[in-house]
Amino acid sequence: MTSKILAVDTATENCSVALKVGNDIITRCEMAPREHTTKILPMVDDVLSEAGVALNELDALAFGRGPGSFTGVRIGIGIAQGLAFGADLPMVGVSTLVAMAQQVYRRTSGEQVTSAIDARMNEIYVGQFSLKADGDWEVITPEAVLHPENFSPLVTEGEWQVAGSGWQAYPDLAERLNxxxxxxxxxxxxxxxxxxxxxxxxxxxxxxxxxxxxxxxxRDTVTWKKLPGRE
Known part of the structure; x- marks a missing residue:
């Protein structure tokens, strides 16, 4: 199994970096809305310096592939690609929704998680995941973007934990799903x-x-307000 992996994520208000070397993980994490571009590279330098590892000594570079903020996702992949190009590293995209499920398991040992991120425009990014015996996650309800009232999980039995900003933004959704x-x-x-x-x-x-x-x-398309006189 790969032993040296750097991960960066700016897909939401949170900005984070982690470096895994063997069984050790070094992290930097900060809530920094609209400051991702100034925060992320110093975080990368910090974890590499603390580990005493050069970028070109890594085995892979992981990035938060979304879903999340359109701008945040673009910033994250752009920075990750720049680092990977410079060090000739392969890249791996990781779902932000599954990452939150893994965080639930890390913090509480919960093995069934429904993740929902506030997608604005009265919508949520949502998915449902269950931990497998090998430590990976099975997709129970595929990731989607939709209005909260239209979310119908494929599995409702058992004990499910929640993760993500979508539940705080739309508390009626959690109440409807019990x-x-x-x-x-x-x-x-x-x-x-x-x-x-x-x-x-x-x-x-x-x-x-x-x-x-x-x-x-x-989202298949992103709608931008056009300036007067522009097509």
């Missing part, structure tokens, strides 16, 4: 969990060259 939310719960993905998931992705052969790495927006 799920309880906590202000102390997992709200945003962290790179610490992405390095764990990246190892499984590498094992599945999902690594790609830097120029082939791509984000996941879920």
């Amino acid at each position: 799920l309880s939310i906590s202000k102390e719960g997992v709200l945003f993905p962290e790179s610490e969990d992405m390095v764990h998931l990246a190892e499984f992705a590498l094992r599945r052969g999902e690594a790609v060259a830097a120029e082939e790495a791509s984000p996941i927006y879920l």
